[in-house]
Amino acid sequence: MIDDVLGPDLDVLFCGINPGLMSEAKGRHFARPGNRFWPALHLSGFTPRRLTPDEQHLLPLYGLGITNIVARPSATAAELTPQELRDGAVRLAELVERTRPKALAVLGISAYRTGFARPKAVIGPQDDLVAGARVWALPNPSGLNAHWSLDGIAAQLAQLRSALDLPPRSGEETGGGE
Template sequence: MPGPTAADLVAARTRTIPDVLGPDLTVLFCGINPGLYSAATGHHFARPGNRFWPALHLSGFTPRLLRPAEQELLPGLGLGVTNLVARATARADELTADELLAGAARLTGLATRYRPRFVAVVGITAYRTAFARPKAVLGPQPEPIADSRVWVLPNPSGLNAHFQLDGLAAEFARLRAAVTPPR
């Protein structure tokens, strides 16, 4: 299936993507905001170079590599997806600090309502800004969101050159190990 056209990407700036939520979530993954490609398709982390879906699979969260169009399967696996900011942009750095702060309040509301065991924010810089934690590092955070434990993961966007897929999958696997401790 061909990807979005240039006109589709322009029109995507006015679109949002529905959250993928359900009861009894183990992890609610929270992206920064939809990229134009994702907004055009209506699927989270949909751009072909995005490594979210491969990292999710390689870390053991999913039994097989899911396509973005299969995102509705996630709640059946105890997983959900949302974004800090609903507005679609070409790059996350187009967002304002005020938008990220408002996103933190929205995410807190979702965590209060859905009560996932973990909230995993994918994007350290966005997390630092949204939650006023300038010194936060990747991994578990000392402060919960509502009653949910918080874990910060690297941004899986192909624009994040600091992490290749293997390193990204290793960070996701650290969270997976915390979610499912050995017996």
């Protein structure tokens, strides 16, 4: 199981579908080299540089967190059952209730549709709130998702950042500090 990356006062809690086998082996979210989460996060302006999975602990410094709908690792998300996704959505709502992010960003439209019983949902902002948080359905950044390019995923993330009125992060973090 991969630990959630959480912090106080999150702007966005990103939610993957479930860990892939490589992510599980490394104990890091979105750890497969072909996954586009980390580059898209930077290109969208959420982080000042491209972070690596080994730097996931830095995300709360930018008001960001990561979790998964389902904790069970698999080679592909298609191995998950609809019931696992529904149960995961309940757990996710409880996590959002505890952590109170401004927005919940679900990275996978099919998983969102099944888990939250929203069969007609489309990519982008949703009408529903989850425990008071705005909800965005975003493309799955997996390299297996051939329907979306890196630029397209980054553009969707940038729309979320803009809608939350978060300034783009640019430049490197400074050394030292508090």
